[in-house]
Amino acid sequence: MGSIVEEADSSQPHVLLFPFMSKGHTIPLLHFARLLLRRHVTLTLITTPANRPFISHSLRHHPAAAVIDIPFPTDVPGIPAGVESTDQLPSMSLFSKFAAATARMQPHLERVLATLPLPRVSLMVSDGFLWWTLQSASKFDIPRLVYYGMSCHANALTREAFVSGVFSGPQHRDELVPLTRFPWIRVCKNDFPPEFSDSDPTSLAAQFHTDVVTSAVKSFGTLVNSFYELEPVFVDYLSQNSTPHAYYCVGPLCLAEEEIDTRNLQEAFPKKASWIEWLDKKHEESRTCGVVYVAFGSQAEISHEQLKEIAYGLEESQVPFLWVIRRKEWESQLPEGFEERVGDKGMIVRDWVDQREILNHEGVKGFVSHCGWNSVLEAVCAGVPILAMPMMAEQYLNARMVEEEMKVGMRVETCDGSVRGFVRREGVRKKVRELMMVEGEKGEEVRRKVGEVAEMAKKAVEDGGSSWRTLENLLVETCKKKKT
Numbered sequence: 001m002g003s004i005v006e007e008a009d010s011s012q013p014h015v016l017l018f019p020f021m022s023k024g025h026t027i028p029l030l031h032f033a034r035l036l037l038r039r040h041v042t043l044t045l046i047t048t049p050a051n052r053p054f055i056s057h058s059l060r061h062h063p064a065a066a067v068i069d070i071p072f073p074t075d076v077p078g079i080p081a082g083v084e085s086t087d088q089l090p091s092m093s094l095f096s097k098f099a100a101a102t103a104r105m106q107p108h109l110e111r112v113l114a115t116l117p118l119p120r121v122s123l124m125v126s127d128g129f130l131w132w133t134l135q136s137a138s139k140f141d142i143p144r145l146v147y148y149g150m151s152c153h154a155n156a157l158t159r160e161a162f163v164s165g166v167f168s169g170p171q172h173r174d175e176l177v178p179l180t181r182f183p184w185i186r187v188c189k190n191d192f193p194p195e196f197s198d199s200d201p202t203s204l205a206a207q208f209h210t211d212v213v214t215s216a217v218k219s220f221g222t223l224v225n226s227f228y229e230l231e232p233v234f235v236d237y238l239s240q241n242s243t244p245h246a247y248y249c250v251g252p253l254c255l256a257e258e259e260i261d262t263r264n265l266q267e268a269f270p271k272k273a274s275w276i277e278w279l280d281k282k283h284e285e286s287r288t289c290g291v292v293y294v295a296f297g298s299q300a301e302i303s304h305e306q307l308k309e310i311a312y313g314l315e316e317s318q319v320p321f322l323w324v325i326r327r328k329e330w331e332s333q334l335p336e337g338f339e340e341r342v343g344d345k346g347m348i349v350r351d352w353v354d355q356r357e358i359l360n361h362e363g364v365k366g367f368v369s370h371c372g373w374n375s376v377l378e379a380v381c382a383g384v385p386i387l388a389m390p391m392m393a394e395q396y397l398n399a400r401m402v403e404e405e406m407k408v409g410m411r412v413e414t415c416d417g418s419v420r421g422f423v424r425r426e427g428v429r430k431k432v433r434e435l436m437m438v439e440g441e442k443g444e445e446v447r448r449k450v451g452e453v454a455e456m457a458k459k460a461v462e463d464g465g466s467s468w469r470t471l472e473n474l475l476v477e478t479c480k481k482k483k484t
């Protein structure tokens with residue numbers, strides 16, 4: 001099936017993408033870039049010098065994509081020179097300072113906008129965290145679409161919790177209260193970032209949230225990395241109740257696979273990473289149970305004590321595991337003799353991995369995840385059930401989505417039953433064994449369910465599917481706006 005954009009208008013839109021400087025926010029927009037480039041849309045992507053290599057490498061098969069970098073502010077207190085991505089921050093407590101500093105990039109963005117070659121930019125898609133880009137877009141009369149790296153479920157629950165006074169209520173941070181519009185869902189203050197219930201509206205974090213929301217409501221719509229059939233209740237709720245009204249669900253974006261050039265042998269048959277070879281071997285050996293993949297995204301912080309309990313829990317589960325450790329210093333915090341004891345039963349990787357390749361490996365049958373939204377979608381698309389261990393941001397809501405709405409996973413047990421509580425080794429061991437169908441019945445249920453959702457996801461992005469149609473409509477609207 002051809003693209004209706006091509007049929008409707010020969011003058012293609014020019015889309016400018018500006019992702020926030022964190023891997024979890026950049027990666028999905030790079031997938032989105034691929035979708036646009038396949039439709040012959042003129043594409044300009046804005047980034048910073050230190051983020052450019054990652055972006056250029058990701059788009060290496062697309063010479064038509066123009067990648068432009070603008071300087072990241074220097075002399076930001078607490079942020080070491082050269083750190084231009086949240087995964088490089090010495091601590092995530094610096095996030096608000098980092099995000100606030102991006103506003104100093106505004107004059108550079110506007111210089112770029114003033115000098116970009118034709119065709120004129122017809123749409124700006126910029127991250128919600130880069131709230132100030134709306135001002136630049138408005139100056140140049142460019143419609144701006146907000147990209148939030150989260151689901152409509154998390155967005156809708158946050159909105160509804162504000163509206164129903166959850167944050168200002170007198171209840172304890174862990175007390176569950178039902179949401180008026182979604183009475184089957186009960187949330188507590190601890191499901192949301194602490195600053196939402198902070199009494200100080202002048203804090204940097206609170207001010208940042210206000211700026212993000214204020215600029216989002218003045219934008220013409222929201223681009224969502226999700227698909228309608230996954231969360232119709234929440235997409236409809238947002239479309240009917242919030243401003244802006246247009247929610248464009250064009251995902252799962254991780255399904256925008258790279259088209260490999262089979263003339264290039266190295267690209268077609270790249271050398272396998274050592275962990276993929278290990279997975280091949282494990283798959284041969286233990287076809288029944290499979291390997292559990294353990295990873296907590298690009299920026300999670302884990303205390304020494306928590307890391308140790310996860311390690312002991314994995315060891316005691318007796319399930320083969322592949323654990324990607326983000327920070328080198330975590331290595332020294334593992335229990336003494338851990339790797340020797342585990343031997344070939346587990347593999348610890350200290351590199352950046354291709355997570356989608358791991359999740360799509362036939363030997364991987366479960367995923368212990370922090371529930372970053374990309375990780376959730378990548379697991380769902382690969383048909384891999386999730387053991388949720390949320391750590392920050394909207395991940396507590398995503399864990400609810402995984403367990404209570406999609407029913408494609410379960411949650412680790414915290415020692416006091418609270419959402420942010422400490423997880424002991426027994427909690428990890430028991431749930432890993434359930435997830436991997438070594439004991440209990442829940443594992444089988446979630447595995448079946450995730451297979452069904454994976455099928456729905458594929459259908460949504462196929463030609464004619466809901467996400468495919470939404471993107472087509474968005475581009476047609478963009479072409480129309482361009483003409484007026």
Ligand code: UDP
Nearest residue numbers: 024027297298299352353355372373374375
């Ligand atoms: N990722 C990856 N390799 C790594 C670590 C992370 O490919 O070694 C990717 C992962 O597949 C996902 C993104 O980085 O696309 C992380 O986003 P997510 O929303 O899951 O979590 P965040 O890092 O934002 O907390």
